[in-house]
Amino acid sequence: MKNPEKIRLSQQQKEEKDWLKWGPYLSERQWGTVREDYSAGGDAWNYFPHDHARSRAFRWGEDGIAGITDRYCNMCFSIGLWNGKDPIIKERLFGLTGPQGNHGEDVKELYYYLENTPSHSYMKYLYKYSQKAYPYNQLIEENQKRNRKELEYELLDTGIFDDNTYFDVSTEYAKGDETDILIKITITNRSNQAAPITLLPQMVMRNHWSFKEMSRKPVISKKGLKSNPFVKIDHPYVGKYNLYFQKAAHLFFTENETNREKLYQDKNDHPYKKDVFNDAVCTNDFSLATKNSSGTKFAPLYQEIISGGESKTFQLRLTEETLESPFSDFDSIFEARQKECELFYNNIAPKASEDQKNILKQAFAGLLWTKQYYNYEVERWLEGDSKTTPPPQQRKNGRNSTWKTLRNHDVLSMPDAWEYPWYAAWDSAFHCASFASIDPEFAKEQLLLFTKEWYMSPNGQIPAYEWNFSDVNPPVQAWATLQIYSTDKKITGEPDIKFLKRMFNKLSLNFNWWVNRLDRNDNNVFQGGFLGLDNIGVFDRSHGVPGGGFLDQVDGTAWMALYSLNMLEMSLRIAEHDDSYEDMATKYFGHFVFIAEALNKMDTDKANVWDDIEGFFYDRLTLPDGQSTTIKIRSIAGMLSLAAVLTIKKSVLDKFPRFKASILWFQKYRAENLKYEVIQQYEADGDLLLSLVPKDRMQKLVTTLLDENEFLSEYGIRSLSKIHEKAYQIKIAGVEYSIDYEPAESTVPLFGGNSNWRGPIWMPMNYLFIQALREYQWYSGNDFLFEYPTGSNKLLNLKQVSDELSKRLIHMFEKDEKGNRAINKNYEKYYQDPHFKDLILFYEYFHGENGRGLGASHQTGWTAMVANLIEQLEQD
Template identity: 50%
Template sequence: MSPEEQRLIANQDINYYMEEWGPYLSERQWGTVREDFSENGDAWNYFPFSHAHKRVYRWGEDGLGGLTDIFENLCFSVALWNGKDPILKERLFGLGNSEGNHGEDVKELYYYLDNVPSHYYMQFLYKYPQAAFPYTQLVEENARRSTLDKEFEILDTGVFDDNKYFDVQITYAKYSKRDIGIKIEITNRGRSTAPLTVLPTLWFYNRWCYNKSMPRPEIREINAQCVQADHYKLGRYYLYFQKSEDRLFTENETNFAEIYEGRENESEFTKDAFHKAIIQKIGLDKLREKKSGTKFSPVYQYKIAPGGTRTIHLRLADTFLENPFEKGSEYIFNLRKAEADAFYKTIIPAHLSDDLKNIQRQAYAGLLWSKQYYHFDIERWLSTSDGIAPVSEERKLGRNHEWVHLKNQNVILMPDKWEYPWYAAWDLAFQCIAVARVDAALAKNQLVLIMREWYMKPDGQLPAYEWSFGDVNPPLQAWSALEVYQIEKRNTGTGDISFLKRVFQKLIINFTWWINRKDPNGNNIFEGGFLGLDNIGVFNRNHTPSGNMRLEQADGTSWMGMYALNMMDIALEIALNDSSFEDMGTKFFEHFVLIAEALNEMGMWNEEDKFYYDTLAEKGGNTLHLRIQSIVGLTTMFAVSVISRTALKKLADFNKRINWFENYRKINGRFWPNEEKAESERILLSLVPKDRLIALLSRILNEDEFLSEVGIRALSKYHKANPYSVNIGEEHFEISYDPGDSVSDFFGGNSNWRGPVWIPINYLLIKSIRKYGKFYEDSLQVEYPTGSGDYLNLEKIADEISLRVIGIFTLDQENGRKYIDPAHAEFYKRPENRNLMQFFEYFHGDSGRGLGASHQTGWTALVAELIDQVKDRLG
């Protein structure tokens, strides 16, 4: 057993199952809902990037490649200056939603190279231009471009031409839980000597300005290579560092005088003091003379030769050490790197190519780096001031005002730490599956957390995301819990029944909320609005155009069929150990049957098109199919389960009940959703009857419709030549195939489900097709691709789709990776960049080019799980 595995076992006994120190520092706190105290809810403009270096945050901190404790009391990150920028590079820059021609977007190059679940070893890479950072150019050029144009990225600005940049690699290696080695390596990739100033920065999250009774923490100088940091809760820590040119102290306090006319500062030492001292030489002597504060940096100034590297070593520990580097600066990094390698040898199949191993390892690294401290108390946010904007009646009745119970203060897996520095319920469900193979206990902890009483609304609704906690995400928590349970059971041989019981109890409450709130007619046809799929519809599905019509959703109904089936599967798995859960298995089985009947017999199936559609239903009874061939209709395939007869024999009451229910319904000519094969040891339960499944597969596997070179599109390519349009009342709506960036701004410019390939949806489809394949085996074979004349069974087809998705990421020696924009291919062919991975939010439906959030490792990291599922096909 590797040392990392031993640490994970030991961690199961600690509170929150979370290491005290980790990469929990956000890379963007500005522009978030939490920091928005405006009357009109304009988060991006209330706290813009231009304020971030001068203004104290209310609900968290941010930094570059940083580290913090579990409650973000004490933070560490790295600040840089190339001698040309108007501000220090302390945090990541990007465009707000109204600035980008395709919505918000980070405009930086950074990469999560490595991490392990305990964070005993972590590595982060940032690429910093030697020319002035092109802040203005990025804003102005993106503003000039229309939604029909590509985004203007930092690689398009020219600042990385001729390798005129620094690689700044930050590595953390723990001596113990509260003793952390820090290494900063800066390499000049250019052809000329270039200057760089480096400020490793230690500071306290400013809580004292909002709570005057809270003791003020302090960082004070011990000697020329050590400072002491005291916090009334965290205790005492020491930062040890190598000899530096300067040692500067200031306070983590807002510079009111420069941001707001007529305001005065309480102290001359403010959050932005290092910017002025280093860049403008203003106040430098005062900062040198100051020997304590709440923010501290040693200052290193270099002129780095072409190809040269300079290295800085530091150590953050809770004990005083006379000689912090007595075993040599590199000792701990070599040890922890070897341990990390040993750990991943137990996770990643040995026979895979180096490139596939790299894809998996960086996928896991990105997931683990995206664990973030998240602090948000809605009641306090609504009823108090940030010291700048007064409390307003508009805000008390504005965004999220119905979520006053929500009091979050935990470390949570984020989709990413810039564009999405907040959790999202359905993203988290996918992330937990992706991370389960390296840290099943973390995955279980996160699924339990999202259902705790300080997250889940008292009526059972789960919070969607902080922009609007009341929006409705697909109810994937039961499916995710079962997937995580099965991954752990396969890896360890033991399933955590206690975990299943714990989530099951909470999921019953959430399931009941869906039944009561999203089935208004009580007919098992469900609504839900956008359901996470943003602009997939011809209109914004959160707002039906005509007040006389009601949107009945094929995906809402399918998600609920899937939910019921997942709940049945969980109940039956528990019932094999605790028979008292058999009744619940029966309950959810009957829910599933009724939902399956509604989906198939109440007008959502279009016999002419052989497809499931959303319908608009008039109050008078007339219905209109919204004939959009999209992932909405394919969600029907997600609700599938295969039950073994061996399990049924152990569940006598459940078996008796379903036999009675089947006979009753068949005698009365009612719909029945299961299928059995003679002499088979399995029973299939599915929302989709076999003939309809074959019809859907013919579309999914058609390269002129859903099947692309890189996976399954969210919208059929059929709509490229055949846009769908509809008139509702006096309004006209139209949708067409958009394989790349969105031209619709329903949910912000970078929301696009109208053609691109999304990894989580592909994962769901692949898993479902594989389940069908396990049941039908070779008795069901379909053309792959449609029209080719080649027939495969469904398990092989699941493999083939998986290989297409994996192909987005694999390295082609001549052309690079599919997800890289050809305009940027040269950059990623450079030796130092060829193995760097990005896990984009979604991918161009024709070319595979990465789109949306470029570092959204969360659900896109599922590619690591897909690799594992087809590992026997890979080498």
């Protein structure tokens, strides 16, 4: 049976049709972002707060609820709602800023990504809207009262969803063609009493004209008869479109421009500003909103009273075509796209349980819904725009001022469309490993973007994230490249060597940046900084070491060892088609050997990184006077050494005699004076295992990893050993520092206090460990057996161990015998409800003891890897 979605992806790849011209690229939060911040001190949250967003034009994008846009965010569609009680219409999601939350920023809404195909031919988004007044002030005030040791105060805690006094607002999109988008909005009253609802399906033209010169201003103008109205959209960048809609009570028009009188007490040049719709609905005065028949912001107004348990559906159609009967084929197109979506996902894991299929589909839906348009040109941002007041001079030496070559103007995979509406380099790499299962071409393009000259710095550094592009994210792009390559080859049957070459050549520059910048002593032990693991240390690793010393980081060194092995593997795969890359395999083999030697050697005059008695790798702190000590924190930073492992089969080695000769040379001459023989158990007629840690240390680390009193939780691998329930303390330069096991939200303010690596479970790190254990199994077969869990007397091989770890992670999302999911631990009552029970959120990280979801509630990006685990178990 033909798969229509795969046909669309093929058409996109061959440039026969542009199915990705329109998609869910509209951000859920543009306010409070760095790119909209023109303050002197870089106070993004307060410079552009939520309260300004309805009245103030954005410079670098737009936002909205359940929205879509063209790939460059010029024409934006989203929904606005009003329940008759709120002080403002609901046209964007609300949440707490970083300073407001007791654990940092946090979206305070209930919404779910239910369906999405890679071509965005069918999409479904569910928003739950209370019939009671939204508690804006209550959420702020209650969270500010709470300290870091208390739970966050969430929307469900306020009681506004009790007694089912809410609407389910389902927004669906189906593409009739690449520029023909059908829109269906279904509002269902979940209470048993009738309730009023106002709906504004909004079309907004992004405001370029207030900031720079345009050839002409876009316009939305009323057309058609009163009984069958539509609007024509004429945009100089996108073209001409028609928006058809069912008969409405009123048609609103205004301009998407800042209300300077309201915000700054300046005089407006005209009254038709961005917030006209809000004021009209909330005051029931439609005179200004209906006075014009054209503008740059438009919405038909629907006012309904919906009976208890009843639904009301609204249809719209955005198309380049001029249609006499725009809704005659509406239902048939929707039905076809829905069936095609179901077929597409059923083929990914056909043997999975129905609950697992639901988890997988929503994981991928969230991944696709968080594809976002992202625009940030640092040099222009620093200088300001030609038609606005120049920003303060202090900014020119402030945040990101050294990144003037960075010019981002693309659709990117975001970690989260509200809490993280910007990319993070290592997040995106993990996202791509998941994207490869459903859209390998998009995954490839995403990774390649980060190596472009308008992303990557001229010195080879990959930008970390917009709050500080110069920070250092772990270098997982090479690992992700191989994941995508392997998945793509499995799907297509063809190796994409061109993709490998393109990534390899650019990543070589980035690898050299790491070697030259982050190995300060040229000893192949790396410093790195915070490396994405935020508060995993006793102090903030990205702001220098207390007392002016330096920190040799096990995780930094492990990441570089993994990077070396990834580049080595890429070299060999390319060399099978282009033998000039065989020498590069030797180069990266050498890098790996030197790094492995450095990490494992036993120093006599300094504190050892490896503690043989405790069987663990610890970071080493060296102070300016030369004194060294190890910081004995048992965390995944030390455990990461397990992740750097590669098996090279004899059949591959035999193809490359020069590379094989180099291995034998290293084995003979390097091993003579070392206690750690990097090339373990290698014989010329066998397979080769390259592991950052020798076999005896690997066995100790895995035993610790699988110990339920240390790292192994019922739901996966914790980020910090449970033995630190008793706090670890160390004095540095006369100051006491400490760390203790915190299985849930952070109780310390490092990195805003909104993430925690001191005990919770993180999906991407667990995924790395699972893949590493499988790699060891590929070499050893059943030679390595471990108690699982440690002390249980139940012996498993490493493939079986990896499967059991996968099951624990998946189990967080699955219903138990009572119908509860661990991720919903604090809200089981609500999620037992038939209208909640199949809705799944993909959190940033998870409670180390009970699996409860923590952090960003919609960070589907890397948590979508649960879908990879479901798929992997089935394929086994």
